[in-house]
Structures are given as structure tokens and as C-alpha cells.
Amino acid sequence: MADPKDPQDDDAHLRETRVSSEQVFRGGFLDVRRDAVRLPDGSTAQREYVVHPGAVMVVPILDDGRLVIERQWRYPLDRAFIEFPAGKLDAGEGAFACAVRELAEETGYRAGEWARAGVLHNAIGYSNEVIEIWFARELRLGERRLDHGEFLDVQTTTLEALEADAAAGSLTDAKTLIALLWLRHWRDGRWDLHWQPTPAHLQGQ
Amino acid sequence: MADPKDPQDDDAHLRETRVSSEQVFRGGFLDVRRDAVRLPDGSTAQREYVVHPGAVMVVPILDDGRLVIERQWRYPLDRAFIEFPAGKLDAGEGAFACAVRELAEETGYRAGEWARAGVLHNAIGYSNEVIEIWFARELRLGERRLDHGEFLDVQTTTLEALEADAAAGSLTDAKTLIALLWLRHWRDGRWDLHWQPTPAHLQGQ
Numbered sequence: 001m002a003d004p005k006d007p008q009d010d011d012a013h014l015r016e017t018r019v020s021s022e023q024v025f026r027g028g029f030l031d032v033r034r035d036a037v038r039l040p041d042g043s044t045a046q047r048e049y050v051v052h053p054g055a056v057m058v059v060p061i062l063d064d065g066r067l068v069i070e071r072q073w074r075y076p077l078d079r080a081f082i083e084f085p086a087g088k089l090d091a092g093e094g095a096f097a098c099a100v101r102e103l104a105e106e107t108g109y110r111a112g113e114w115a116r117a118g119v120l121h122n123a124i125g126y127s128n129e130v131i132e133i134w135f136a137r138e139l140r141l142g143e144r145r146l147d148h149g150e151f152l153d154v155q156t157t158t159l160e161a162l163e164a165d166a167a168a169g170s171l172t173d174a175k176t177l178i179a180l181l182w183l184r185h186w187r188d189g190r191w192d193l194h195w196q197p198t199p200a201h202l203q204g205q
Numbered sequence: 206m207a208d209p210k211d212p213q214d215d216d217a218h219l220r221e222t223r224v225s226s227e228q229v230f231r232g233g234f235l236d237v238r239r240d241a242v243r244l245p246d247g248s249t250a251q252r253e254y255v256v257h258p259g260a261v262m263v264v265p266i267l268d269d270g271r272l273v274i275e276r277q278w279r280y281p282l283d284r285a286f287i288e289f290p291a292g293k294l295d296a297g298e299g300a301f302a303c304a305v306r307e308l309a310e311e312t313g314y315r316a317g318e319w320a321r322a323g324v325l326h327n328a329i330g331y332s333n334e335v336i337e338i339w340f341a342r343e344l345r346l347g348e349r350r351l352d353h354g355e356f357l358d359v360q361t362t363t364l365e366a367l368e369a370d371a372a373a374g375s376l377t378d379a380k381t382l383i384a385l386l387w388l389r390h391w392r393d394g395r396w397d398l399h400w401q402p403t404p405a406h407l408q409g410q
Contacts, residue, residue, distance in 0.1 A: 011285040014278040014356050025230040025237055030253040030331060032230055032237055037280055040356050048235040049281035050255070050331070073219040074329040075242055076254035080216040081329055118371075122379040123328045124279040124286055126235060126255070130377075151219050151245050166323075166386070167396045172335075174327040174379040181371070181386040191372045 013040050016047070024048070052129035056098045057086040057175045059117075059183065060109055061137045067159060067183075068107055068139070069176075072152040082165065083173040086131065099134040100202045105145050107154045110203075112138025115193035117182050122174050131175055133182060135193055159183050218245050221252070229253070257334035261303045262291040262380045264322075264388065265314055266342045272364060272388075273312055273344070274381075277357040287370065288378040291336065304339040305407045310350050312359045315408075317343025320398035322387050327379050336380055338387060340398055364388050 016037040025032040031051040039045055060068035073080050087102035089095065096114065103109055117133040146152070162180055165171035171180075185191035221242040230237040236256040244250055265273035278285050292307035294300065301319070308314055322338040351357070367385055370376035376385075390396035 011276070011278065014276065014285050014358065016278050016280045024232065027229065027239055027253040028251055030237060030255075032232075032235060034232055035280070039354055043354065045354050046233055047280045048232040050235075071216070071219065073216065073221050074326075075221045075240070075252040076331060076333040077326060077329055077335075080219050081326070083329070118374045119377050120379045120382060121279075121282060121286070121377045123332065123334070124282060124288070124378055126281060127328065127332075128281040129328070130282075149244055149248060149250050153219065163390070163395075167390065169323045172324050172326045173329055174325045174383060177325060177386055178379060178382045181382055181389075184386075184389065185368070185372065190368075 015040060016045075019044060048126065050123075050127040050129070052088075052127050053091070054089045054095070055086055055129060055131045056089065056095050056102060057084050057131050057133050057179065058099050058103045059084050059133070059135045059179045060103060060107065060111065060139055061135065062139055062156060063137075065158070066156045067162065068109060069155055069157055069162070070106060070152045071155060081173045081176075082162075082171050083176045084179050086175060095132040096134070096199070097202055099132070099136070100198065103136055104142070105147065106150075106152060108142050108144035109136070109139040110142055111136035111198060112140070113195045113197055115195045117186075117191075117193060120175060120178050133175075133179065135182075135186075135195075137195070159187065220245060221250075224249060253331065255328075255332040255334070257293075257332050258296070259294045259300070260291055260334060260336045261294065261300050261307060262289050262336050262338050262384065263304050263308045264289050264338070264340045264384045265308060265312065265316065265344055266340065267344055267361060268342075270363070271361045272367065273314060274360055274362055274367070275311060275357045276360060286378045286381075287367075287376050288381045289384050291380060300337040301339070301404070302407055304337070304341070305403065308341055309347065310352065311355075311357060313347050313349035314341070314344040315347055316341035316403060317345070318400045318402055320400045322391075322396075322398060325380060325383050338380075338384065340387075340391075340400075342400070364392065 019036040021035040024034045085106045089098045115135040224241040226240040229239045290311045294303045320340040
């Protein structure tokens with residue numbers, strides 16, 4: 001029986017339940033499913049969606065308050081984007097380990113302290129992707145080790161410059177815009193971040 | 206020849222160019238492609254992505270400043286989400302018309318004034334989806350006309366309550382978080398919205 005205190009109980013009149021599931025495409029990266037579902041009124045419908053391993057975004061803050069960002073080509077939209085470092089979880093990898101790894105690989109920076117801000121769901125209509133949002137500070141620059149076939153520029157900027165880009169429409173990446181939401185509320189003292197040192201087993205990556 | 210002032214020229218060292226393209230899945234909704242691309246170093250790679258018709262999010266503001274939001278089941282994540290009204294463009298439909306239509310269908314509200322804040326790209330690694338962000342005010346409640354098989358709750362709340370949900374981790378939908386970024390900067394007088402009346406040809410929907 002469901003826990004009577006489960007808040008999701010309030011959603012019984014909205015709930016869609018799985019009848020059957022089929023993998024309709026399995027590529028090198030994309031795993032696409034088509035499920036038959038039962039709707040709240042008892043009728044059935046199909047839902048097509050991507051099964052995603054999950055990802056992490058890192059918001060790297062330099063000692064002087066400047067931010068480390070990337071400029072990277074995004075093929076589906078045929079142009080480069082300004083974005084914070086991010087990457088998919090490897091099989092069996094935790095989000096914290098992924099954050100430490102992606103920051104080092106893509107930018108060369110290692111962080112002394114980390115804070116997990118929360119998560120975001122970026123395509124709830126057709127993907128189960130979840131992106132964990134991590135902040136990193138006490139940054140020290142080391143060697144960058146990009147994946148084979150990965151090309152990106154690393155730059156530094158300010159929150160104010162990124163906010164101006166967002167207002168002007170030249171910064172449109174969703175995860176990065178959400179980082180700006182967190183940065184603004186955190187800097188203004190409204191939202192808290194809980195910092196922790198880099199765990200010993202994640203150092204030296 | 207490329208325009209020498211084109212800012213994308215600066216991205217030549219990042220650019221990926223199409224070699225070939227194949228449709229690998231075509232469902233009732235998802236259109237999935239796998240392209241061979243040439244990387245900046247001349248090597249080749251594959252890119253898998255969703256071709257999306259584009260979407261619109263509407264941020265509806267009541268006369269007293271409260272906001273209209275929805276609670277909707279999102280099957281890929283098997284739970285309900287708090288989110289602003291949104292929907293995909295119909296074939297041949299403009300974004301403004303889609304905003305007017307989705308607001309009326311999902312909430313029953315018609316707006317006297319509209320402002321286009323900008324766009325967001327929510328899954329730049331594997332989708333070409335773009336979501337236009339529209340604000341709506343001077344709301345008047347009429348009849349709701351949900352699509353067949355569409356179930357959602359309409360509620361009203363405040364920006365402060367939504368910000369508290371975001372900080373606490375119970376509001377995680379990316380487009381809705383980005384609406385909170387716009388709402389905060391607009392309310393605090395930092396970002397501008399340019400309001401226009403609902404065009405005559407879009408009234409009465």
C-alpha cells in the first residue's frame with residue numbers, strides 16, 4: 001500500500017502508468033523507448049522518450065569571483081554555445097566524481113571545495129535526463145585532458161557579463177541560465193550553498 | 206565567402222560540419238537522426254539527436270502579481286512537475302500564436318498583453334529544441350480546452366513561493382527555473398520586457 005503521507009498520492013488523478021515498453025533505437029549514445037501508458041481516465045496513449053545516464057554541470061568560481069566558462073560547438077543547433085562545464089555520468093560513476101572529472105578534463109582546474117546546489121530536469125517531455133548542479137571553488141589550474149574528438153575554448157568572465165548576455169539573448173543554454181539563477185540568489189544571500197572539501201578518493205584525478 | 210564580421214567565424218576551430226544524415230527513428234512524436242560529421246581536426250564522428258518542432262513557454266501574471274502554474278505528469282520521469290504552461294508548435298504555427306493557443310487551452314486564460322523575453326535551448330547535446338519564453342498579463346479567465354489525453358492541474362502562486370521551491374529542490378523543471386531568472390531580474394528592474402497587445406488575428410482563440 002502507498003504511504004498515505006506520500007505527496008505523490010495527490011497526483012493520482014494525473015498519473016500515467018506503464019502498460020508496455022519497447023526500445024525503438026539504440027545508437028552509440030541515444031537510447032530511445034516507446035511505451036504504451038494508461039492515462040488517468042483509463043484510456044491508453046504512447047510515450048516516446050530518451051533514456052539518459054544523467055549528467056553534471058560544474059559552476060567554477062575563481063578566487064577573485066570570476067567564473068570559468070566554455071565555448072563549445074553543439075551540432076544539433078549548428079553553432080557554438082557559451083556554457084558551464086558539463087558532462088554525462090560514466091557507467092557506475094557517482095555525480096560528485098563526475099563533477100570532479102569533467103572539471104579537470106575540460107578546463108584543467110581542480111577545486112578545493114564543492115557544493116551541490118540541486119538538480120534540474122531539462123527535457124521532461126521526452127527525456128529522463130537529470131543534471132546535478134555543482135559549484136566548485138578554491139580552483140587551481142593543472143593539465144587539461146579533453147576526450148578524443150572534443151574541442152572547446154575555456155574562458156573566464158563575470159556573473160554580470162553572463163547576465164548581460166542572457167538578457168540580450170546571446171546566452172541561451174538552459175543549464176547555464178539556471179546556474180545564473182543560483183549564482184544571483186547565492187551572491188545576494190538568499191540561497192545557501194553547503195561547501196565541502198574534495199574527498200580524498202576524488203583528489204588527484 | 207563568409208561575412209568577415211560574422212561572430213561565428215571565431216568558432217571555425219570548434220565547428221563540426223555535416224558529412225551525411227540518416228533518420229534512424231520516426232515515431233508519433235520523436236524524429237531521431239544520426240549524422241556523420243567532420244570535426245575541427247579533420248577526423249569524423251557520429252552525432253545522434255532529436256529534431257524538434259520548437260516550443261513555447263508562457264509565464265502568466267495575474268493582476269495582483271500572482272503567477273499561474275500547472276502541475277502535470279511527466280512520464281519519462283514518472284512523476285508530476287510544477288511548471289509554467291508550455292507546448293510544441295503546430296505545423297506552420299508561429300511562436301506567438303502558439304503561446305496564445307497553449308495558454309488558453311491549458312489554463313483557460315486569455316491575456317491582454319504579451320512580451321517575448323527570449324529563447325532557451327534545453328538539450329543542446331542531443332536536441333535542436335528551442336523554447337521561446339513569453340510573458341502574459343491582463344489575464345481574463347475563460348474556458349479551458351485540454352487536448353484529448355491531456356490532464357493537468359492549474360494553480361496560482363507567488364514568485365517568492367516558487368523561488369522557495371527551487372531553492373529547496375522541489376521545483377526542477379528547467380524552463381520554469383529560467384522563468385524564475387527572468388521574473389526576478391524583471392521585478393528588480395534589471396531586465397526589460399517589451400509589452401504588446403494581443404494581435405487582433407490571435408484574439409478569440
